[in-house]
Amino acid sequence: MCKFDPPKSAPLFTKVVLIHLRSNLLHIVFLATFLTICCGKVQAQELPAKSLNVSRTQKDTLTVSLPTTTVDTSKKGSVEPKKPVLEDIVRRKAKGYERMNQKTKQLTLYDEAELYYQDVELTAGIIVMNYETNEVSAGRIKDSTGTLTQRPVFKQGTNVVEPDSIRFNTKTKKVIIYNSRSQQGELNFISEIAKRENDSVYFLSRTKFTTSEDIDNPEYYFLARKAKFVPKKKVVVGFTNMYIADVPTPIAVPFAFFPMTTKSQSGVLIPTFNDTNNRGYSLQNGGYYFAISDYLDLKLTGDYFTNGSYGIRAETNYALRYKFRGNVNFRYENQVFSERGFPDYSRTTLYNIQWSHSQDGKSNPNSRFSASVNLGSSQFFQSSFNQLAAASRLNNTLASSVSYSKTFNWEPQVNITLSATHSQNTQSQAINMTLPTFNASMDRVFPFAPKEGIKKGFFQNINFQYNVLGENRINTTDSLFFKPEMFRDAQAGMRHSIPINTNIKLLKYFSVPFNVNYNEVWYIKTINRRFDPDLNQVVEREVGGFDSFRTYNFSTGIGTTIYGTYDFGDKGKVKAIRHVMRPTVSYNYTPSFDRYYDTYATDASGNMQKEYTRFENGIYGAPQRNYSNVLGFLLSNTFEAKVTDKDSTKTEYKKIMLLNNLNFQTGYDISADSLRWSPVRVSGSTLLFKEKMNVNLAATLDPYSINAAGRRINTFNIDNGGSLFRLTSANVTMNYSFDSNFGNKKNNAAGEENQRNGGREDDLFGTATDFRDRRKSQFDEEDEDTKPLELYAADIPWDLTLAYSLTYSNDRRQSEITGNSIMASGNLTLTPKWKIGASTGYDFVQKGITYTQLRFERDLLSWRMDFTWVPIDIYKSWGFFIGIKSGMLSDIKWERQSLPDGGRR
Template identity: 30%
Template structure:
């Protein structure tokens, strides 16, 4: 062995002994993976310790220190420490981490500590392995949305951290826009932070807002009770007030449910009490329940009158795999006054709604069997008609199509027999329903509501047989159907001499009506390809789906004829014309139905493909259809209206949907149709009876569409009604990462009118919404609806938003519409401080 090699070997062995064998340690085994990473396998330690660096390792044999330069890393049991310089003193058993400066004097390689989801950075970290004490300067730690800065900190042997010059904030910047200045504090890991005097600083300027002491919980799982600060409303139509003063507490016995009580009070006597309860069980179900009571005091001189309102909102969703037999879901939105305009929130999305639907569903399935049983309670409220439609309850039994004759053949070898293709399906519905005015509910006239209840049972049995023809190109499907209706209310017409007219008497009792029909349908798919002139290789694919069917239904109805009145007028009617399940026709029916659906798809070369071998498909028309029928047993006007439908998406983000109906019959000077074709009366091919078209387009950049989708996913991770609303309407989220977006919707509807002065009734609206960032921090948004027929604005809302990084300043103005007002809001962007907001409102009467 050469002398040079012996000296090198002695130096390496000595370095490893100093580095990895301090006094008091057990004998270790050393494994060298490469020249800059050394693993130490110690029987007294639970897992492997590894460290590395990018630049160099310097050993000071005299002082027993090791220095690692350039992106130094130390890993142990999921804990990772990084810094640009890490020094280890094997005699004192200390480790020291510090940053270095680059050529421009900037800090690089700032020490960082990571342990699972928790991490912190500091200017220096000094830790003693023997005493388990540490000294830290300029520490910054993060836990979810909270950031904690420590000027000077010491880690004690019991793992508590004592520090001074602290900052508590939700702003992630090293120099936060706002923070709570902590003079001194003690942090108990995973428990709490107990502080001395603290006060709020904004942009480095102290404010008089503060507390003599505070306790900030930092537990990962457990939540504590606490008050929620209200929103202060200096000016509103209800006066000065405090809105949503709350008290929050989780249910101690379970971490799957939490509830919050809110209260609002205004100087003119209006108040509101509500409760929101959120619950969630992983892989089982989740939901939110909102209960609210409001009392509105009317302005002088009717200030002695109060309007009461009760709100019940409940959304429950069961996971698909939670139970294979039972499913329970609910979507309840009940407003006791049947309107969304009575709300303390001027930006409530329900202000513009006319329909409030509620339903609760319980479904029982039988795996391996085609049977499903459902129980449903539903309530439909309409503020325009001032009616309520209640289904309390509805019981349904559905038997999906099954093949009862498949088990007859014992030998399954060979083709399927014709009788094995016969399918049978069945459904039953039992319902208790009432339609009544909303005033009966507000006046608590439950006796009159009960009088309007209708109940009945409906059975539907169908037998189907499909047949493939012409090498399975054409499908012939034949269906026989039988319907049985059982109503417990019926009518009997009589002439009332006092009223001098025919009236209906409602009879209570079981009444049965039935009908049977048979239908045969012939359908197929036809494909056509069209080449374009030139060598571009572009082709268009055309798919046609024609269908022709005949339906026969003999007259088995309960229609009857009676002679009533002094003039012996003849009345032909059904006893069940006002019942829950009504009869369709009182005659023989023979319908010949026809339909033709078309789709068009373009196949062309991908311009981004430099080789030119990749093709791209673009759908030109999603659906273009025509349909109608002819009744062979009808006396006059046997053709129905011709229905046309069109749906296409010419561009990404643009959707066009249109439909129209045309009658082929002529009409007189009063606009009434009669039994003569329009073309024979020189009135063209027919007359338009109704048509509508709706066009929607979202103008924005391609990458912004991805951000809108990302916002939708992020909103789904939070509980609460506000987050859930924006999850369903992600295009309405104010996101400063999206520089601009514009949503434009145009709707046009025309319908035939019997009035001679106005033959067609037309409505046409243009809705414009969107937002634009005219600077990096300022964004203006607009939501406006314009009636193109009346040439006026029906509703307009303008908002101006200033992004202050961790705070947001917003101005909302509604100059046109039924809720004219303005609102100034200053709120925190962090979900932790979502209740920290200040609002200034101006009601309509002050404008």
């Protein structure tokens, strides 16, 4: 008889009871082996070794124990272990309740629920997570009023979505989103249904995208029926049309592509269509943008007009953090006026090059490179069909400078500078350049001073320097710029100077400086003059080769400072007036260097001789023929008052500057045989109305009289029946800038472009209009956090700039006002969204209105609309623009303009 009775507890074993064991030993062994194999339990994973125990408990009972077979899971065909349901820790929180259902394998979080799993962050009113199927659902809940609140916010990495409800699988990464809201760069997306296939692709249905800040009620949006969205890369949409205030418009595209990367992307720049008066139809500012790298870009744009005019522009920006930054702008225009065959037909080519480069001072403290270049055709800003900047048009000077400086921290310190400069008069079209300029200087050396301590006395204060200046100057005109003739007439030279200085104190109150200057000038070209009997005239020829001359001079003087205070006592607001005078008397002596002078005959007889020096045409001048003894007189004055401060808690008086400076300067030439006294020049400046009005004045007083021809004669004016001094010229200028807060008026963004083009930094001559990008405001941009949201009441923001200039001339007793004009510029913010401005002036001498510009602007939230109008002057024009502010949708715009007739004068 065989009995099988496995116990309930582990380890499992088999107990076999055999009767009549002695009868047949072979049967016993076979039966034990069979039961061991058939009743054993095989496991896929390793378990503790099991045994079949056979023991003699009774005389006729035997327990057998055998080891259990172990299965190697590494062999082919073995069963892999089952992974856990969740692969990471789930962190969660809820204000209402948390409920775990083991039967349905669901976790429910209610009211301000938060769930964090791997890289997913989810907040919502209610969140349900099935940790067996790896599905998560989230939605809103109703508050006490029945309103749905606590919209889900789904964040994975840097992608944020705010839907009405969401359902996603944590394992497959698939997501279904209903009425989602998300932001990528400047664009806000609103989709009815969004489906994510994986980490990188979304499919959207009926999607709105806009740059409006109010995503729930956008003032405009584009509705795409179908779209494919790849985060941080692109959005591809099908048929899309524009809606304004939920009203569809006929503006539509069959498909569109939007790059969504955080880096700049290359792309086409759509041109603007316009109908001009004198050049026909046009396409302007179309081209291509190249995003070369994170440090460099390039924008190529152009214009084309149906009469044959065209323009080409290239603009690049570059920057390297903590090193340098800059931009280069090249503009070329081929302008055609009228049509071929007409008498007013003409063709003009204009160009302009601008380069700005600045270096971070911390990148290399001992060397610095900078550039500010603005050169080109003299008539570019007056005639360009892509620029409308009054300040640039009225400016008569273009200037450029490129320099590199290096400091050697030796003992003494040495500084070197290599630069190139450019100055161009747009009226006369004269151009002056230095290409290049080399300047080196050595720090002061005190050879007789102790290494430590204070320098005392005449000898210890003796010091000298060494300076060298080398230049290659070019004087040319606009028509010869960068042509061979320009370099042929260049002049070069080098000047070495060693100033030796010291000073002493006399009677504790007088300072007496002593200065000796030694100069040596090198030229590579000089001149030679002689009388040519064949031509019967004096001829001058250029002589090549190195030549030089040396000069020196001595100067000294005496000066002091005198303080005077008039005390008004305790009565009245003004307590005292302080007057500070700084009189200075200087003396300068320069000997004669007649050894550098030669003579030449002026006629064939040779009897008429005239002196000249071969260094006459040098860039640093020539050595002085006559010695000079000149006394100089300077009296500098400042006036300030001490008044009671309005703040009664302050114990000290408040200082108010009455006159910043009032200077009187003249000279007396001891060596001159006549007209020894120089005219007295008076200059002064002050600040009024809490330092908001700047007043400058200047006058010239001549002690000598003039004859009938208007020339100065060696007779004092008072001895000729006149006054002590004759007023020959005077000038007064006043500038006043303030705003509604009675603070200093700030310059707008267009002021920087004005200043770069050589004009004023304020809007006294109007604001600049750059048709390449009209999204910038003509007015000061206010801080979004400080903008009022309602209409202004009594406090309406405004600003005002006033300028007045008066010039008087009487050098030949004409006694006339040669200049008398007033200019004004103001801006008024009627509402937070409406701004108006105007710039104008009046010339009292010419009796006419000067350049006038009117400005209007409307802030349409995501859009901007502006209108500029120049109603009079030769630059009469107008321009209208309405478009989206965002750079991503900058091509959504409409603009019209009527430009001046080429700015021709």
